[in-house]
Amino acid sequence: EAGVTQFPSHSVIEKGQTVTLRCDPISGHDNLYWYRRVMGKEIKFLLHFVKESKQDESGMPNNRFLAERTGGTYSTLKVQPAELEDSGVYFCASSRGQGDYGYTFGSGTRLTVV
Amino acid sequence: QKEVEQNSGPLSVPEGAIASLNCTYSDRGSQSFFWYRQYSGKSPELIMFIYSNGDKEDGRFTAQLNKASQYVSLLIRDSQPSDSATYLCAVKVPGGSQGNLIFGKGTKLSVKP
Numbered sequence: 001e002a003g004v005t006q007f008p009s010h011s012v013i014e015k016g017q018t019v020t021l022r023c024d025p026i027s028g029h030d031n032l033y034w035y036r037r038v039m040g041k042e043i044k045f046l047l048h049f050v051k052e053s054k055q056d057e058s059g060m061p062n063n064r065f066l067a068e069r070t071g072g073t074y075s076t077l078k079v080q081p082a083e084l085e086d087s088g089v090y091f092c093a094s095s096r097g098q099g100d101y102g103y104t105f106g107s108g109t110r111l112t113v114v
Numbered sequence: 115q116k117e118v119e120q121n122s123g124p125l126s127v128p129e130g131a132i133a134s135l136n137c138t139y140s141d142r143g144s145q146s147f148f149w150y151r152q153y154s155g156k157s158p159e160l161i162m163f164i165y166s167n168g169d170k171e172d173g174r175f176t177a178q179l180n181k182a183s184q185y186v187s188l189l190i191r192d193s194q195p196s197d198s199a200t201y202l203c204a205v206k207v208p209g210g211s212q213g214n215l216i217f218g219k220g221t222k223l224s225v226k227p
Binding site: 031033041042043044045048055056058059091093095098099100101102103105106107108 | 118146148156157158159160163202204207210211212213214215216217218219220
């Protein structure tokens, strides 16, 4: 089966611009998670979708971040306007159902805000 | 502030030796614990998870959990150069969704041939 796909793999934008990251989970995986790793820090949880619903968005840092998963398939994470501290690697992961901890991570999007 | 602490390393062991990776966590209510392996420039991959006190073995890997001491470890027996990677400890946030994990910064393991 195809893995979790993230696009783009790299993005360099200027402070104040908007960026949209996309994640395509493994087909049939209802659970989709977003994480990010800021340089030198640990990976941090952002949010969890079950199908199209936000199950837990307690990790979203502020209202400049908007995540959507229309139709319960792919998800987008929009940062508007981007700030320098948003730079890092954004990972998406998916898993099949409730209690399935076998998350499969995508290869990540490296975001650089200059 | 809930925290997961790991020694950043690098931990260097000779091929064939046992590598011991350690992790402590601050939230006594934590119930689920995970070990991920991350090769340089790649995404994390789950090695093992453990819920109960004691040992859990899977091939060359053994996870050990001691909730009283708030300590979880990963032993890698017969270490191979291919085990060289960063190992991330993660703890599920009590009451959070199943994806709400707190990660440590990781321990870099180097297995020398």
